[in-house]
Amino acid sequence: MKRNPNRRELLRGGAGLAVGLGLAGCGAGNSSSGTKEQTEKLIKKKIDGDLVYFNYAEYIDPALVKKFEKLHGIKVRESYFDSMSAMMAKLRAGIAYDLIFPSGEYVQRLISGNLLRKIDRDKLKNVDAVYPQFADPWYDKNSEHTTPYGMYATGLGYRADKVEMTGSWRDLGEVDTEDRSFLLDDFQEGIGMANLVNGYPLNETDEAKLEKSQQYLVDLKPNLRGISTDTITNMTSGNAWIQHLWNGDIVNIRNQVDNPEDFKFQKNTEGIPVGSDNFAIPVNSKHPGTALVFMEFMLDPENAAQNVEWIGYPMPYDGGPTEAFQGLVKDDPEINVTVDDLENGQQFENLKGDGRLAWDKVWTEFRVS
Amino acid sequence: MNENRFASAFLVPSGLWLLLLFVVPLGFLLAISFGYTDDLGEAIYGWNPENYSRVFDADLLPVLVRSVGFALATVVLCLLIGYPVAYYIAIFGGRWKNVLLALVVLPFFVNYLVRTYAWIAMLGDDGLANGVLGGDIRFLNTPYAVIGGLVYGFLAFMILPIYASLDRMDPSLIEAGKDLYGGPWQTFRNVTWPHTMQGVLAGSVLVFLPAVGDFVSASLLGGPDEVMVGNLIQQQFQASDNWPFGAALTVVMMAFLMIWMVLYLRSAAREARGPA
Numbered sequence: 001m002k003r004n005p006n007r008r009e010l011l012r013g014g015a016g017l018a019v020g021l022g023l024a025g026c027g028a029g030n031s032s033s034g035t036k037e038q039t040e041k042l043i044k045k046k047i048d049g050d051l052v053y054f055n056y057a058e059y060i061d062p063a064l065v066k067k068f069e070k071l072h073g074i075k076v077r078e079s080y081f082d083s084m085s086a087m088m089a090k091l092r093a094g095i096a097y098d099l100i101f102p103s104g105e106y107v108q109r110l111i112s113g114n115l116l117r118k119i120d121r122d123k124l125k126n127v128d129a130v131y132p133q134f135a136d137p138w139y140d141k142n143s144e145h146t147t148p149y150g151m152y153a154t155g156l157g158y159r160a161d162k163v164e165m166t167g168s169w170r171d172l173g174e175v176d177t178e179d180r181s182f183l184l185d186d187f188q189e190g191i192g193m194a195n196l197v198n199g200y201p202l203n204e205t206d207e208a209k210l211e212k213s214q215q216y217l218v219d220l221k222p223n224l225r226g227i228s229t230d231t232i233t234n235m236t237s238g239n240a241w242i243q244h245l246w247n248g249d250i251v252n253i254r255n256q257v258d259n260p261e262d263f264k265f266q267k268n269t270e271g272i273p274v275g276s277d278n279f280a281i282p283v284n285s286k287h288p289g290t291a292l293v294f295m296e297f298m299l300d301p302e303n304a305a306q307n308v309e310w311i312g313y314p315m316p317y318d319g320g321p322t323e324a325f326q327g328l329v330k331d332d333p334e335i336n337v338t339v340d341d342l343e344n345g346q347q348f349e350n351l352k353g354d355g356r357l358a359w360d361k362v363w364t365e366f367r368v369s
Numbered sequence: 370m371n372e373n374r375f376a377s378a379f380l381v382p383s384g385l386w387l388l389l390l391f392v393v394p395l396g397f398l399l400a401i402s403f404g405y406t407d408d409l410g411e412a413i414y415g416w417n418p419e420n421y422s423r424v425f426d427a428d429l430l431p432v433l434v435r436s437v438g439f440a441l442a443t444v445v446l447c448l449l450i451g452y453p454v455a456y457y458i459a460i461f462g463g464r465w466k467n468v469l470l471a472l473v474v475l476p477f478f479v480n481y482l483v484r485t486y487a488w489i490a491m492l493g494d495d496g497l498a499n500g501v502l503g504g505d506i507r508f509l510n511t512p513y514a515v516i517g518g519l520v521y522g523f524l525a526f527m528i529l530p531i532y533a534s535l536d537r538m539d540p541s542l543i544e545a546g547k548d549l550y551g552g553p554w555q556t557f558r559n560v561t562w563p564h565t566m567q568g569v570l571a572g573s574v575l576v577f578l579p580a581v582g583d584f585v586s587a588s589l590l591g592g593p594d595e596v597m598v599g600n601l602i603q604q605q606f607q608a609s610d611n612w613p614f615g616a617a618l619t620v621v622m623m624a625f626l627m628i629w630m631v632l633y634l635r636s637a638a639r640e641a642r643g644p645a
Contacts, residue, residue: 083607088410109409179507180494185588187608224593226510230489237493239509352408360609361423367596367604368432 034114034283039145043117043281045124045296048289050075054087054097059150059277061310068297074290091115096284098291101277104139105350107146110280116145117281117288119295126299131316133342134276138349146278147295150313151337152246153345154189154273157231157253159241161262169197169268173223177241182234183220184244185227187363188348189273190217193244196271202346205355214362218369227367232256235263247335251312251328265335274337274345276316316342402616410610420617429598429618433625436597439512440581443519444527447576448569450520451527455568456561458528459535473528481522485589488518492590510592518586523579527572534568535561570637574630581626598622 051068057080065076079097081087084106091100091110102110110116121127121143134148156172158165165171172181172193183190194213195204204210225239231249234240236256243249247265254260279298281291297303301320308315314325314337329335337345351359405417458469476484491497492508499506508514542564546556584599591597598618605615 085410085607085610088610092411113409183593187604221593226591227593228588230486230589233486233489233493237489238495239489239493350408356406356408356410356609357611360605360611360614361427363604363609364427364601367601368427368429 036114038283039111039114039116039118041117043119043288043292045120045292046289047072047074047293049287050077051099051287051290051294052077052079052097052285053099053291053294054079054081054090055101056080056082059101059311061307063310064298064303064307067303068294071297072290072293091282094284096286097282098285098287099294100280100282101149102280103277104137104275105348107278107280108139108350110282111140111145115283117283117285118144119146119281119292121147124292124296124299126296126301126317129299129301129318129321131318131339131342133339134316138347140278146280147299148316149277149279149298150248150311151276151316151342152248152274152313153267153337153341154184154193154244154246155268155334156266157235157240157243157245157250158264158266159235159262160264161259162241165242165266167266167269169193169270171266171268172242172244173220175242177225179223179225180239180241181224182231182240182243183217183224183227184231185229187359189244190227190366191359191362192273192346192348194220196268196273196346199270202271202273203349203351205351205358207358210358210362214366217362217366221366221369247337248311248313250332250335255312261331264332267334267341272341272345273348274341275347398616398619401613402620404613404616406611406613412612417613420613421621423614424617424621429601429621432596432598432601433622435595436581436599436622437629439516439519439587439597440577442516443523443580444573444576446516446520447524447527448573451524451572452531452569455528455531455535459532459538460540470529470532473525477525482585482589485518485522485585488514488521489589509590510595512591512595514590515586515595515597518590519580519583522583522586523576526575526579530571530575531565531568534565538564578626582622 051074053076055078065078069076081090084103087100087102088106088109091097107116124147127147130148134143136142137146137148140146156165156169158171163171163175163177165175172183175181191210191213192202194216195202195209197216198209198212200206200209200213204213226234228234231240231243231245232253235243235245235249235253250263250265254263257263279295281288281295285291298307299317301317304315304317304321305324308321308325309328312328315321325336326333400414401412402420403417404412404414404420407413454473458466458473462469489496489509492514493499494505494507494509496508498508538561542560543556546560551559581597582599582602584597584603587595587597587600588603602615602618602622605611605618609615
């Protein structure tokens with residue numbers, strides 16, 4: 001059975017607790033970095049205890065977790081985060097996990113803090129099936145620390161039975177939905193979209209240009225019914241006819257409604273934000289061997305194919321997993337993230353210093369406006 | 370003297386509690402509100418008062434006023450709904466009192482967030498309410514939905530203290546009021562209401578404070594114009610990785626609320642002393 005909520009969101013409220021823990025653990029101030037030596041210690045690909053794993057809730061097929069437990073006679077102890085920030089807060093508080101699922105941006109941050117163990121990638125069975133685009137990704141040189149997990153693209157979900165779309169991001173504000181248009185409540189996706197509409201690069205930080213993007217968002221606001229991350233609820237409840245969302249959300253929406261053929265995904269002509277989550281092993285992992293075995297377990301084409309169907313997001317592995325996702329979205333192939341999208345799409349980068357503050361300011365002022 | 374020492378020993382647990390869970394975290398909050406963020410999004414202690422100038426640059430007043438307005442509306446509605454409920458349970462509950470109280474508390478066994486999600490399903494355009502009413506009513510993404518979510522979320526905080534004060538009241542006082550030829554309304558106004566004032570005040574504060582800082586209701590049930598200060602703060606901690614700015618926002622909100630609370634408590638105290 002497939003049922004799972006939006007991969008990024010759902011229980012944000014619970015994350016307040018995680019932040020509290022982070023503060024209590026005094027995340028701030030003491031730069032909680034590892035050392036270079038810690039990252040380089042070779043991991044033996046051998047079961048060395050239970051797996052303590054840290055992921056978004058409902059972002060892996062539980063049947064696979066059970067299978068792994070049975071196969072090796074160990075327990076997988078699962079805990080969940082609801083945002084990348086919350087994940088970082090827990091890691092900084094010094095809690096030890098064996099396997100985490102960071103996005104590209106956060107992989108880059110973790111590596112620069114010496115917080116991820118290197119892996120001997122060539123020793124992993126089936127690693128050759130990973131798309132070549134992930135052999136040397138921008139966030140992890142030569143992919144020394146990670147293997148990729150779910151891939152996502154951001155676009156507009158829409159009700160084909162209610163609205164006519166034109167293929168542009170502008171549809172969100174300009175197509176008449178009788179006040180049923182929703183923007184994602186995500187400062188990156190929101191500002192990134194405005195940048196793309198204005199013809200700027202996704203990660204633009206120039207102040208004058210950002211001001212134009214902010215203006216676009218402010219002008220968009222009267223045409224919005226809501227700014228929300230509850231994309232699945234919004235669409236399944238009929239509240240949204242056009243919803244800014246991640247491609248996998250549409251798969252999950254289609255699994256929950258009686259008329260799946262009416263729920264479609266549009267990749268917009270001005271550009272597509274794309275990205276992937278990853279498997280990685282933190283330096284303070286107590287069972288890195290088991291974690292590595294698990295990474296290999298998920299590279300297995302049969303397991304990956306099964307997982308793709310459950311989570312509703314494609315994984316960048318050739319063969320079975322790719323075909324499984326194509327089968328899943330054969331009614332609306334737009335939902336897939338293709339090799340083309342990976343090459344032409346743009347990925348959110350870690351903005352530094354003033355750029356980061358500028359983005360934060362734009363979003364705060366937009367929300368307050 | 371001995372008795373005094375005995376009494377002060379009782380203050381130790383609560384004093385420690387306050388110190389560890391209130392004073393120390395508040396100190397951290399204040400310290401970090403003057404910090405800055407490194408390129409990895411990690412908060413670093415330092416001297417960066419710019420966080421505060423950013424708070425005042427952002428033109429927050431409308432958001433603060435909105436948050437207080439929503440919270441006050443929530444208090445009034447909770448009082449209008451909660452007082453009769455508490456009254457009924459305390460006066461007419463009889464041997465069912467405890468069962469009825471348990472029923473009031475029961476929904477709180479479910480997480481507030483999950484309960485708020487349930488409202489989306491019920492109030493959606495194709496949801497249960499519209500189905501039953503056969504209408505096409507836009508409940509969600511309105512200020513009313515946000516206030517409704519807050520009332521639903523915090524109602525029990527109003528009912529319980531009012532119930533406690535009603536339960537403490539000697540019922541023969543009501544009889545006495547009637548014996549003195551007071552009608553039901555007069556008896557309530559002159560006898561019951563003054564006796565339960567403490568409970569009403571306590572309930573109002575218990576509802577107001579979580580409501581004013583809430584972000585769940587506005588984020589799930591509100592529209593683009595219903596943003597509350599809690600949403601802005603949550604954004605800094607959960608998404609933008611800018612804890613210092615989030616902390617500065619929190620400090621400003623606390624100061625703003627403190628002013629209100631002091632004014633309110635002073636006027637309440639003056640009222641309690643009476644015109645005499």
